[in-house]
Amino acid sequence: MCNAESVAQNNAQVTPDSGEQTDAIPVCILGLGLIGGSLLRRLSQAGRVGYGYNRSTTTVDAAIAAGYDVSADLTAVLHRAAADDAVIVLATPVPALANMVAAVAEIAPGCLLTDVVSVKAEVARIIAAGHPGARYIGGHPMAGTSESGWAATDPHLFDGAMWMVSTHDDTDPADWLIVAGIAHSAGSYVVPAADDAHDRAVAAISHNPHLTAAVTATIGAGESDLSMRLAAGSFRDGTRVTGTAPALQRAMLEGNAVALLNTLSETIDRLTAARDALRDHGSVEVVVDDGYRARRRYEAIAHAEPQPIEGVEIGADGWAQQLRWQAHQARVWMS
Numbered sequence: 001m002c003n004a005e006s007v008a009q010n011n012a013q014v015t016p017d018s019g020e021q022t023d024a025i026p027v028c029i030l031g032l033g034l035i036g037g038s039l040l041r042r043l044s045q046a047g048r049v050g051y052g053y054n055r056s057t058t059t060v061d062a063a064i065a066a067g068y069d070v071s072a073d074l075t076a077v078l079h080r081a082a083a084d085d086a087v088i089v090l091a092t093p094v095p096a097l098a099n100m101v102a103a104v105a106e107i108a109p110g111c112l113l114t115d116v117v118s119v120k121a122e123v124a125r126i127i128a129a130g131h132p133g134a135r136y137i138g139g140h141p142m143a144g145t146s147e148s149g150w151a152a153t154d155p156h157l158f159d160g161a162m163w164m165v166s167t168h169d170d171t172d173p174a175d176w177l178i179v180a181g182i183a184h185s186a187g188s189y190v191v192p193a194a195d196d197a198h199d200r201a202v203a204a205i206s207h208n209p210h211l212t213a214a215v216t217a218t219i220g221a222g223e224s225d226l227s228m229r230l231a232a233g234s235f236r237d238g239t240r241v242t243g244t245a246p247a248l249q250r251a252m253l254e255g256n257a258v259a260l261l262n263t264l265s266e267t268i269d270r271l272t273a274a275r276d277a278l279r280d281h282g283s284v285e286v287v288v289d290d291g292y293r294a295r296r297r298y299e300a301i302a303h304a305e306p307q308p309i310e311g312v313e314i315g316a317d318g319w320a321q322q323l324r325w326q327a328h329q330a331r332v333w334m335s
């Protein structure tokens with residue numbers, strides 16, 4: 001909310017149940033592509049007040065025709081958000097964020113900001129530069145498809161998904177609960193994490209796979225269409241993400257360049273070692289065995305019922321540190 005006095009009062013005593021009071025806060029979504037548009041649809045389905053902006057009149061017309069409250073007039077939407085004490089969700093690619101943040105800083109500077117962008121440190125840097133006084137809690141729903149745009153939106157996209165919510169020692173607990181409440185309204189589990197830890201994690205499990213998938217697709221298509229005719233599950237599943245619009249892929253990958261360089265370097269080192277072992281000893285045992293164990297570990301976590309974070313009172317001493325610690329044990333915030 002934008003009312004600083006109200007926030008100060010809330011901070012005096014914040015409990016997990018406080019999140020239940022956030023459902024009435026309007027949500028203003030800037031960007032109505034796959035993620036932003038799906039969030040608008042889901043929040044509307046859940047009975048929350050939500051409206052949005054998109055620069056494309058084609059997208060706006062389609063969303064209005066589907067019954068949603070959207071506009072191509074950014075200034076008008078932000079004035080409305082300021083008047084409503086709305087939470088503003090940034091849902092545009094990284095290259096478009098600076099201009100969006102500047103507009104928020106000018107028109108709705110007191111509103112709580114969150115985002116659904118796949119990198120966190122870079123978004124935090126952009127907001128700090130363009131809106132130094134912002135109330136900002138980062139977010140990233142781990143959900144998506146290779147499709148993009150309003151036509152691809154799905155109100156069930158976030159069902160059961162993990163939604164990272166930025167959690168630092170100086171994070172405002174009342175604001176944190178509001179953003180966590182949006183994730184819960186979307187049908188997701190909340191995973192508390194520091195921005196840098198998030199960026200290292202997604203570089204490893206999302207951004208690096210985009211690069212390796214691109215290489216796999218390129219090599220597979222290289223000799224002739226015979227390989228494309230023979231391609232089946234391994235190629236299809238291993239290259240699915242390359243079907244995402246190239247500009248969106250680049251914005252995501254280049255926005256997390258530091259963490260991605262580290263994982264890419266490790267990937268190259270492991271593949272080089274596998275190549276050398278195959279050439280010198282006729283074996284790829286190490287890389288295959290390591291990958292098999294890692295996949296089984298993933299399956300054990302992904303297929304198990306998520307375990308809740310326990311014993312943490314939001315706003316109590318050390319609450320953010322305790323949330324992060326338990327999240328690293330694969331636990332999620334459910335309250």
